[in-house]
Amino acid sequence: MYLPSFSLEGKTALVTGAGRGIGRAIAIGYAEAGADVVIVSRTQSDLEETAEHIQQAGTKAYTFEADVTNKSHIEAIFEKLDTQNVKIDILVNNAGMNIRSKALEVSDEEWDTIMNTNLRSAFWFSQKAGERMKENGGGKIVTISSVAGHVALRTGVVYASTKAAIIQMTKNLALEWGQYGINVNSIGPWYFKTPLTEKLLADKDYLNDILAVTPQKRVGELSDLVGPAVFLASDAANYVNGQTLFVDGGMTIQGF
Numbered sequence: 709m710y711l712p713s714f715s716l717e718g719k720t721a722l723v724t725g726a727g728r729g730i731g732r733a734i735a736i737g738y739a740e741a742g743a744d745v746v747i748v749s750r751t752q753s754d755l756e757e758t759a760e761h762i763q764q765a766g767t768k769a770y771t772f773e774a775d776v777t778n779k780s781h782i783e784a785i786f787e788k789l790d791t792q793n794v795k796i797d798i799l800v801n802n803a804g805m806n807i808r809s810k811a812l813e814v815s816d817e818e819w820d821t822i823m824n825t826n827l828r829s830a831f832w833f834s835q836k837a838g839e840r841m842k843e844n845g846g847g848k849i850v851t852i853s854s855v856a857g858h859v860a861l862r863t864g865v866v867y868a869s870t871k872a873a874i875i876q877m878t879k880n881l882a883l884e885w886g887q888y889g890i891n892v893n894s895i896g897p898w899y900f901k902t903p904l905t906e907k908l909l910a911d912k913d914y915l916n917d918i919l920a921v922t923p924q925k926r927v928g929e930l931s932d933l934v935g936p937a938v939f940l941a942s943d944a945a946n947y948v949n950g951q952t953l954f955v956d957g958g959m960t961i962q963g964f
């Protein structure tokens with residue numbers, strides 16, 4: 709028998725930014741693959757809707773209304789999980805945002821908000837989960853980066869810098885924690901229609917520019933991301949470490 713298990717049965721995953729968009733799709737996909745899911749965002753009503761889908765898939769949902777830029781909120785989540793004896797086998801650092809200012813117009817406040825939401829929070833969650841995964845004999849960490857962390861796009865320099873840093877953070881954590889049975893990988897999506905991108909994608913000229921550089925000639929469906937996210941969280945990825953898997957319809961492979 710060579711085929712390792714893609715099932716997440718018996719595992720518990722924590723997904724940040726699971727109130728909508730990509731995080732919600734991954735949280736529901738993980739439940740469909742058999743995992744209980746801890747979901748985090750600032751909007752309780754969104755969390756409740758995601759939790760309902762998780763429960764419909766037949767697993768448990770734990771909701772935490774929290775701001776990932778606030779370290780004390782992150783600490784409180786892990787303390788509560790420890791008290792309830794909930795062990796995190798899988799962490800998905802997905803919460804993210806963007807303010808698309810030109811480099812000459814970026815303010816201190818924008819810099820801090822984007823950095824703290826996209827990068828610092830992913831490190832803190834990884835540190836808290838990694839500490840516990842080490843004690844428990846292993847785990848899987850998946851962080852959502854972006855094609856914008858690999859090639860220069862019109863997304864704005866601060867966002868792109870956070871995503872490039874996530875790709876490097878993934879490699880460094882993999883290097884340090886591989887010996888503990890912790891796999892740290894990243895997914896780099898191209899354009900997916902979510903509340904983050906829906907205005908951009910509604911602009912026909914912008915959409916045409918995207919499709920012109922996308923070999924598959926379409927933007928991503930959320931279901932296109934869930935398979936890769938389940939794979940990287942499952943035993944099928946036990947020897948995959950420090951990688952960024954671009955889910956991009958081939959966007960990043962082209963030359964002139």
Ligand SMILES: NC(=O)c1ccc[n+]([C@@H]2O[C@H](COP(=O)([O-])OP(=O)(O)OC[C@H]3O[C@@H](n4cnc5c(N)ncnc54)[C@H](OP(=O)(O)O)[C@@H]3O)[C@@H](O)[C@H]2O)c1
Nearest residue numbers: 725727728729730749750751775776804899900902903904
């Ligand atoms: N959509 C794309 O095309 C695309 C492409 C490449 C990469 N990505 C990345 O994929 C991830 C998800 O993007 P998305 O498109 O699904 O975005 P989205 O639809 O805007 O959803 C973002 C989620 O993160 C949560 N979040 C944001 N800031 C937070 C904070 N400070 N504390 C707690 N939760 C917070 C949001 O909830 P609240 O606002 O209610 O807290 C929401 O649930 C991001 O890291 C993004 O950079 C997206």
